[in-house]
Amino acid sequence: MSNFIEFIDKIASENNDKLAMQIRRQVVMEKTTYSDIKSNVYKLLSFYNKNNIEFGDKILIWGLNCPEYSTLLLSCFTFGRVSVPVDFKTTVETVEKIIDQVQPKIAFVSKYLNADFIYNRVEKVYFIEDILDLIADFDESNEIKDEYKDEDNLIQIVFTSGSTGTPKGVMMSQKNILSNLDMIDNSIPKLKEYKTISILPLSHVYEQIVGMLMILKKGAEVLYLPQINSFRLLEAIGEYNPTHLLFVPQLYSVFLDKIFLKAKTEGTYSKLEKGLKFAPYLPRFVRKLIFKKIHKRFGSNFKFFGSAGAPLNYRVANIWENFGFKILEGYGATEIVAAATFNNFEDKRLGSVGKPLKGVEIKFEDKEILVKSPSVTLGYYKNKEKTDEVFKDGWYKTGDIGHLDKDGYLYIEGRDAFKIVLGNGENIYVEDIEQKINKSNLIFDSFVYDYKENDEVRIGSFIIQTDRTKTLNLEKLLNEINSELESKQQISKIETWPGEDFPRTHTLRINRRAILKALDTGDSVSKLESGYGGASKVSSLLDVISAAAKMDPKNINKNDTLFKTLRLDSLKRIELLASIEEYMGVRIEEAKVLPETTVHELEKMVKDGDKQKELVLANWQFKFFGRVFGWFFNRLLLFPLHRYAGIKIDNKNSNINNIKLSGGRIILINHPGLLDLVAIMRYLNRRGVKKIATLIYPPNLYPKKFRARLFEGSLGALPLFRDGTGTNKVLQICSDLLDNGYYLVIAPQGKMKTVGGNSEHPFMPGAAYMLKLLGKPVNIVTVNGYHELWPVPVDKHWEEARIRELGPMKKGSVTIQISEELTEHMDEKVDLEKINKNYQEIMYNQEKI
Amino acid sequence: MIGIDIQDLEEFKNSFSNEIQINKILTARELSIHKTSESRCGVFSVKECLVKIGIIIPGEWLKVEVLKDENGKPFITSNLIKNISNIEFSISHSKETCVAVAIKL
Numbered sequence A: 001m002s003n004f005i006e007f008i009d010k011i012a013s014e015n016n017d018k019l020a021m022q023i024r025r026q027v028v029m030e031k032t033t034y035s036d037i038k039s040n041v042y043k044l045l046s047f048y049n050k051n052n053i054e055f056g057d058k059i060l061i062w063g064l065n066c067p068e069y070s071t072l073l074l075s076c077f078t079f080g081r082v083s084v085p086v087d088f089k090t091t092v093e094t095v096e097k098i099i100d101q102v103q104p105k106i107a108f109v110s111k112y113l114n115a116d117f118i119y120n121r122v123e124k125v126y127f128i129e130d131i132l133d134l135i136a137d138f139d140e141s142n143e144i145k146d147e148y149k150d151e152d153n154l155i156q157i158v159f160t161s162g163s164t165g166t167p168k169g170v171m172m173s174q175k176n177i178l179s180n181l182d183m184i185d186n187s188i189p190k191l192k193e194y195k196t197i198s199i200l201p202l203s204h205v206y207e208q209i210v211g212m213l214m215i216l217k218k219g220a221e222v223l224y225l226p227q228i229n230s231f232r233l234l235e236a237i238g239e240y241n242p243t244h245l246l247f248v249p250q251l252y253s254v255f256l257d258k259i260f261l262k263a264k265t266e267g268t269y270s271k272l273e274k275g276l277k278f279a280p281y282l283p284r285f286v287r288k289l290i291f292k293k294i295h296k297r298f299g300s301n302f303k304f305f306g307s308a309g310a311p312l313n314y315r316v317a318n319i320w321e322n323f324g325f326k327i328l329e330g331y332g333a334t335e336i337v338a339a340a341t342f343n344n345f346e347d348k349r350l351g352s353v354g355k356p357l358k359g360v361e362i363k364f365e366d367k368e369i370l371v372k373s374p375s376v377t378l379g380y381y382k383n384k385e386k387t388d389e390v391f392k393d394g395w396y397k398t399g400d401i402g403h404l405d406k407d408g409y410l411y412i413e414g415r416d417a418f419k420i421v422l423g424n425g426e427n428i429y430v431e432d433i434e435q436k437i438n439k440s441n442l443i444f445d446s447f448v449y450d451y452k453e454n455d456e457v458r459i460g461s462f463i464i465q466t467d468r469t470k471t472l473n474l475e476k477l478l479n480e481i482n483s484e485l486e487s488k489q490q491i492s493k494i495e496t497w498p499g500e501d502f503p504r505t506h507t508l509r510i511n512r513r514a515i516l517k518a519l520d521t522g523d524s525v526s527k528l529e530s531g532y533g534g535a536s537k538v539s540s541l542l543d544v545i546s547a548a549a550k551m552d553p554k555n556i557n558k559n560d561t562l563f564k565t566l567r568l569d570s571l572k573r574i575e576l577l578a579s580i581e582e583y584m585g586v587r588i589e590e591a592k593v594l595p596e597t598t599v600h601e602l603e604k605m606v607k608d609g610d611k612q613k614e615l616v617l618a619n620w621q622f623k624f625f626g627r628v629f630g631w632f633f634n635r636l637l638l639f640p641l642h643r644y645a646g647i648k649i650d651n652k653n654s655n656i657n658n659i660k661l662s663g664g665r666i667i668l669i670n671h672p673g674l675l676d677l678v679a680i681m682r683y684l685n686r687r688g689v690k691k692i693a694t695l696i697y698p699p700n701l702y703p704k705k706f707r708a709r710l711f712e713g714s715l716g717a718l719p720l721f722r723d724g725t726g727t728n729k730v731l732q733i734c735s736d737l738l739d740n741g742y743y744l745v746i747a748p749q750g751k752m753k754t755v756g757g758n759s760e761h762p763f764m765p766g767a768a769y770m771l772k773l774l775g776k777p778v779n780i781v782t783v784n785g786y787h788e789l790w791p792v793p794v795d796k797h798w799e800e801a802r803i804r805e806l807g808p809m810k811k812g813s814v815t816i817q818i819s820e821e822l823t824e825h826m827d828e829k830v831d832l833e834k835i836n837k838n839y840q841e842i843m844y845n846q847e848k849i
Numbered sequence B: 001m002i003g004i005d006i007q008d009l010e011e012f013k014n015s016f017s018n019e020i021q022i023n024k025i026l027t028a029r030e031l032s033i034h035k036t037s038e039s040r041c042g043v044f045s046v047k048e049c050l051v052k053i054g055i056i057i058p059g060e061w062l063k064v065e066v067l068k069d070e071n072g073k074p075f076i077t078s079n080l081i082k083n084i085s086n087i088e089f090s091i092s093h094s095k096e097t098c099v100a101v102a103i104k105l
Helices: A003-014 A034-050 A067-079 A091-100 A128-135 A173-187 A205-217 A229-239 A249-266 A269-281 A284-290 A292-295 A314-323 A384-390 A430-437 A474-484 A514-523 A541-549 A570-584 A599-613 A624-643 A678-687 A705-715 A727-739 A767-774 A832-847 B009-015 B018-027 B028-033 B037-052
Strands: A019-024 A029-033 A058-062 A082-086 A106-109 A126-127 A153-162 A169-173 A193-198 A220-222 A243-247 A304-307 A327-331 A362-364 A369-370 A395-404 A410-415 A443-453 A456-465 A495-497 A647-649 A663-668 A692-696 A717-719 A743-746 A777-786 A811-816 B003-008 B062-067 B074-078 B087-093 B097-104
Touching: A003 A034, A003 A067, A003 A173, A003 A205, A019 A034, A019 A067, A029 A034, A029 A067, A029 A727, A034 A067, A034 A128, A034 B003, A058 A067, A058 A091, A067 A082, A067 A128, A067 A153, A082 A091, A091 A153, A091 A169, A106 A128, A106 A284, A126 A128, A128 A495, A128 B028, A153 A173, A169 A173, A173 A205, A193 A229, A193 A243, A205 A220, A205 A243, A229 A249, A229 A292, A249 A269, A249 A304, A249 A314, A249 A727, A269 A284, A269 A314, A284 A292, A314 A327, A362 A395, A362 A777, A384 A395, A410 A430, A430 A443, A430 A456, A430 A474, A443 A514, A495 A514, A541 A570, A541 A599, A570 B009, A570 B018, A624 A647, A624 A678, A624 A705, A647 A678, A663 A678, A678 A692, A678 A705, A678 A743, A678 A777, A678 A811, A692 A705, A692 A727, A717 A727, A727 A767, A743 A767, A743 A832, A767 A832, A777 A832, B003 B009, B003 B037, B009 B037, B009 B097, B018 B037, B028 B037, B037 B074, B037 B087, B037 B097, B074 B087
Parallel strands: A019 A220, A058 A082, A058 A106, A082 A153, A106 A126, A193 A220, A243 A304, A304 A327, A456 A495, A647 A811, A663 A743, A663 A777, A692 A717, A692 A743
Antiparallel strands: A019 A029, A153 A169, A362 A369, A369 A395, A395 A410, A443 A456, A777 A811, B003 B097, B062 B074, B087 B097
């Protein structure tokens, strides 16, 4: 394949209506198929033509990952509109510099971010998330010009994180990207299917290639998350069952921390430590067995991790390997698109970045790594001087120092720019020393630098401890580390880093320039921002509160009230609760947090919320065993008993077969009495419906285990929470079931009819909204006459009644009526209160038939 | 009943700098319509007024939506709350602040 027109044609014709990308923004999983991708890409061409966005014009993209982002990139790649994707965490100043350099004709930004500064600088700004609405009225363009197919077309400019001066824009052609895609494709493990979750930003070319193009090339699936943090990611992994994930090195540490923390709270930490001690001597499958609990969190399909963006921390990677996971690491640079080497699955070597990819040549000049391949890019945008400096005769000078071993594996020792030259002229590579320091279990990360003492060059280091609560004997540690280092690498000074984390670049490498500059000018390094964009490691509620209140955690007292003492106003309250959700994975209802709530009380809420988080919704009833159980239970026991109790279904007078039914629809029922659902089930069973789920009153499911299993197994029951907390989660499950051809039975009145009581309960206020969120057609089914036979005893909840009060009042037959298919609620502009009334009216009238 | 609310624009920008935060107070429809922070701050200010006049409670920010009609005039709508047609409101901005008033007739 030499151009993206062929690429798009190929993936669309091979995969057609197969699912390619999905995202769940609210309740429904929004799905994009391969043919949708092609159609949208060609509609975008019409949009560009209509808006005078010509071949070669620049399009700035600044936002969060989503299927629309990918589609936008593909349309740029295919039709020679030059995409300029910028990481949304890039500082405003840098983005402004980029805009000045490339002068984009339009910008696509994420509507969830504050893009005020872009509005002032780019004439036309659109929202990425609204692209489908934007192109809805456009036809697929057929104005395909020959120039689109030229493989040397500039299609993308990616800016590298120059931490000082002007950012450098790397220019990429179709050939660069497609050739790198082919190279990596050859090295990726061969699996039957591929499924992944997009984690790294799509402004990162590695994510574009491995997370997007590779997936599409293989006809596979990718899930996008509207909001990413480690909790949501873990939740998504559990639900989605990916085959592989692409992580940045820091994520391995974050997840490792979580695993250790969990082991500590569960009291299994010593067991875990023991396991890790023996693990290196055991084959992988045994390790997988020992640590099966950890593997379970990543799902049964999980095969491997890919690592990108920055060098892996050796100690951390080793622990994951000991757990039995496979980590593949590549080596590359934006200047060569993504990867130049990649670790092969079978004979990978930890510590090495693998062998050169097919088509990649590597040579060394004074130990500096030089790369030649079809993916060596076109150079820096409007920067001839820099281009001439590092691009020569098809070779790219990486600025990294390394060597190949005798088997052809590449090892990176460090970056030339940061090497330390000793008095005797010998070169020392700081990354090499750091890797060795990081092997210690006590050290989370380290930074090595040079300083002068009595005119002699010496090596100093900063470390971040793994466990900050422990006091380390630094002198002893220094001796231990030095015993591992070569004589010329000996460190003279070791200090603990004063901040939470080192300052980092957008790929989460240590921002060396910033630290060296501070050391050089004598500034205190403690003033440097932690992490990237100030995002440091937040570990406790106190950290979250102190960030929101902008106060030192030491000055916060447990009895302080949040709003009176700490002066958190309503804005800050929302910020605080959003941060608790983001960093601690606990959702707290805002209404529960009052002005007089104290820090201590909030702590308790987080703890309680933690327990609630553990509330797992049963899903066995929708799996094979559950469905078999339901089939037998209903047909052999429940239906015959219901019939025996005296409820007959009068088929003659029911309009049972008049209305066409197909899966994936919602059945709204009147709720005429006890076990009315069984009548509905009997009816649906007669219509050949096999997949049924029902939403029922939660106390029927919690905490009574035996009864809950019966409800789940026979009715496919799920709880419908009314306080809003779990509703979204339940509706998400329902939406997926509907997508899988289920019939979802809901009683919108929320109340059952009682003996002699009002028979026309109004619909719950949120009923129509719920239907709108689910977005599937509705049929109203009424069981007429049931109310006379088997109503609820007056003024009593059925659980309070005696058994003999619960039987049917008399025997008889009921008729079942079903409405036409209703779709009014699926109209975007509809007034939901009106829908509620209309549907209620239909139900009332139908009951009278 | 009458409710008034004032917001500091800079603080609003800082408090709602990411997708998790902004998603707590504005719906996707609102975000499509109100593009700048100034406009979004105005919407939040109206919602604070609605708290003061007892239409919603803090945390129910997504139950009401402030949208715009064809003439660009903002109006309140809700999928979940009845009787909001008798509310009048107004929003005003300066460079640093944003203020809103709402009256339940």
